[in-house]
Amino acid sequence: MARKPVIKAVNLSKHYQMGTMLVKALDKVNLEIYSGEFIIIFGQSGCGKSTLMSLFAGLDKPTSGEVFVRGENLAELNTLQLSKYRRTKIGMVFQQYNLVPNMTSLENVYLPLAFEGISRRRRIKRARNVLELIGIADIERHTSSELSGGQQQRVSIARAWVTSPWIVFADEPTGNLDSKSADEVLRLLKQLNQKSKRTVILISHNPEYLPYADRVVYLKDGKVIRISGKIKGATKRRKRSELESLQGVGKTAAQNLQKAGFENMLDIASAKEEDLAQVNGVSKKLAKLIRKEAQEIIVAREGFGEK
Amino acid sequence: MTFLDLFLFSVANLKRNKMRTLLTVLGVVIGIAAIVFLVSLGFGLQYLVESKVASMKELTQIQVDPKSDAAITDKQIKDFKKIKGVKWVSPSYYLSSQMVLDGQKIDLTLYALEPKYIEAEDVKVDKGKNLKNPDVKEIVVSRSALKVFDIAEAKNFIGKQASLKIYLKDKKGNISMKLTKKDQAQEVKIAGVTKNVKEPAAYIPINNLKNLDIKSYDKAIVKTKDREVVKDIKKKISDMGYRVSSIKDTIQAVKSYFNAGQLVLGGFGMVALFVASIGIFNTMTISLLERTHEIGIMKAIGATNKDVKRMFIFEAAQIGFWGGVFGLFGGWLMGLLINTLVNILAKNFGGVAQGIFFTPMWFSSISIVFALLVSLTAGIYPARRAGKLNPLEAIRYE
Incomplete structure (x- = not known):
């Protein structure tokens, strides 16, 4: 299934009139960012x-073309x-x-x-x-x-x-x-x-x-x-890559954490330090660090509600 | 944005250029102080005059005068009494008379009235007693009558017997010197002396003149239960064909004169306030130019036009509010100062201390509201301009 871009430019052009000269600051730009x-x-x-x-x-309006953010046309x-x-x-x-x-x-x-x-x-x-x-x-x-x-x-x-x-x-x-x-x-x-x-x-x-x-x-x-x-993450399993983003957590540690039932950030953030430290490849110190980091990420995401 | 945010932001922004803010507020302070000072002087003088014109109880009295086709008879007096809201009615008539005392004769106006309503006539006895008993042959004499008798001390006068001759008018309206009826000549005792009547006059209980067979009264005082009904009762009596007047009319006239005066005085203050409003406009416009870049930033990170506009309006409002508060205080203080000086002078020249400044509560509130309105009016255009700034252009503006 094709992913939907978060922001998309379709034939986006911006022209300025500078005296008698027409400046094409942007000319028919097509771009999809995920x-x-x-x-x-x-x-x-x-x-x-x-x-x-x-x-x-x-902040500015295009001369022609459109910008879509999660499918919504900014011009509208x-x-x-x-x-x-x-x-x-x-x-x-x-x-x-x-x-x-x-x-x-x-x-x-x-x-x-x-x-x-x-x-x-x-x-x-x-x-x-x-x-x-x-x-x-x-x-x-x-x-x-x-x-x-x-x-x-x-x-x-x-x-x-x-x-x-x-x-x-x-x-x-x-x-x-x-x-x-x-x-x-x-x-x-x-x-x-x-x-x-x-x-x-x-x-x-x-x-x-x-x-x-x-x-x-x-x-x-x-x-x-x-x-x-390359467009990244299109094929990767999201949960694992999510845990891998934690400081000091490698591929193996992430897999071990998942096997132990800590599947995502929220699980890590809400787990006890001792339980995390039980997992293979996770030291006490690392357990403390990743838990704190996960909590910050959760706050960053949900302090405001995921959009 | 919440109101607290707007308030805190505006305080922070006004603090950025303290001197400029202070001077702008000072402009409003001077304008409002001038208005408060001048209008308070107007109010002070108005109340001073009003208090001289009428005591509180006189405000509930209506004077009824007959017209050629509407006489005041006993029947009418009864009708007046029946009107809702009427407390009592005091009829009276005026007669020409001659008083003889210790062989001296003087002419004076004799007012015949009900002793219990003598208060209605504004007869203030300062020596001796006032009339009390309707059936006793007593009179109260005005001080100017004393002067005619060449008696300096009022107390020498009180308790003396005098003889009184009362002249009636004939059918043609001419005063007849013949005494044809009983009661036209009688012996009376002088009970008291009034201070406040300027003409040679005497007051006598109306019962003493029952035999004179007078058909109609010269006037009636209608006392109402409270001030609010005066207008209605006046209209009712007026509809019955009489001429009516009350002290309220006089006060109304005084008031309208003073209102005009206050408008003129307030107008002078308005000039100062107008200049202050130009100051606010200037300050807000400069502030807008200085902060264009910053407004651009705010809009780029998501401030709406309304947010920006309201921030500016709040600043203008604060200038107005504090200008109003301090202006009110300043104007009031200035009045107090001048009043104190005037009273010191008055006392030195043997006068009485008077309050010539008065700032009513409602006027105080209005002056602050007014300062707010003026500053909002002056601030609205720069605020709208700030709100409408193009974020991209504004952010590039240095």
Whole structure:
């Protein structure tokens, strides 16, 4: 059975009139991206990759063609529905971080939840969880002027993650960072993608990052010229791969866990540490770690309801 | 977004540029303070005048005067008494008379009335006693009559016997000097002296003049049970063909003068508030420009147009609210200060301390609501602009 794409572009074009010249920023782009994929849209500046992201995020309207998100045509959404779409279905990470300057990290992270109308208590808890997941719980009281670029970008990733979106768009997230921070940010995105199975669409002009991607979409002069890589997970059994995504759990350990009756994340999260440690290939220390990780993943998924 | 969020966000945003916020609020404070100060002066003076015009009990009285085709007779008095809401009716008539005391003669107006209703005539006796018993031959004399007798001390006057000659009008309306009827000349005792009557006058219980055979009264005072029914009863009596008036009319007239005055005074304050509203508009517009990029971010991460709009409106509302509160307080304080100064001056020149400023509760509330409305009006356009910003353009704006 063919999988349904999470986001799909059909003959997507965006043209601008620049004086007397017609600029084709995007020209008849067709693209299907599936749930859980780590996609890099690769191309030189001016190739139309940012335009593509604006169209995917519903921030701009295409000249022609359509964008479908889980089968829903973005062109059919009104302003209010588009806001809701951006608030709950997608997360955005920008090159310039784009944190609200006078707010603390915590406030920035819970901002999308505030717009959603989530109670203060719940959204603070949820934002703290995500900050902890990303490993920056210590800077929750800092405003962006007190943070390094790398830290700001992590806060911005936390903000994109907080609503448990289907898709996270990252537009040159490492463009303003030194190579060390850039690597950290990229690893974080990859890690989050693997842990929570959220689709990540990264826009970059840097060929060094291409190995991170499941698939790479090569864009040139507004056209998709090549798509490399395989659509992953189409044939794999989901449960096993899910357990394998836990830190320190190999293929064998995952199989052993399944045999012992711990079939998915929820089972791990709700099991006792001692019981997990009974499983072959799972030490006491590992049991503790994977249980905690599974709990975080469950919170990340269900703190907001799986969408 | 919840109201708490909007409140907290607006506080945080207003704090970002404290000086600007403070100056904008100050503009509203000055506007509202000016309005409160001036209008309170208007109210203060109005109440001062009203209290001089009428005591509370007079507000429930209606004066009925006859017309050429509607005389007030005993029968009419009974009819008046039957009207619902009427407490009592006091008829009276005016006569010309001559009083002789210690060989001196003076002319004065004699008011014949029921002693128990003497309060209705606003006769305030400050020396001696007021009329009490309807059948005793006593009179109360006005102080100006004393002056004619050249008696300085009122107490020397009280208790003296005087003789009174009452002149009636003939059929043509001319005063006849002949005393033809019983009671037209009588001996009376002076019971008291009134302070507040300016003309030479005397008051006598109406029973003493029963024999004069007067057909109709010159006036009747209708006392009502409460203030609310005055209007209805006035209309009923008026429909019966009489001329009616009450102190309420006078107060109404005074009120309308003062209302006009207050409008003018409030108008001056409005000018200040109008300038303040331009300040709010300016502040919100600058804030909008400064925060365009930020609004773009918020919209990109899912804020609706309404969220953004409401954030701005809340800021404008806060400026208005605090401006209103402090303006009210400032205006009130200024009034208190001026009043105290005036009273110190008045006392030094031998006057009486008076409250010339008064801020009614309802006006206080209205001034705050008004400040809110003005700031909302000034803030609505920048707020709508903020709400309608295109997220993509806004986020690129630096």
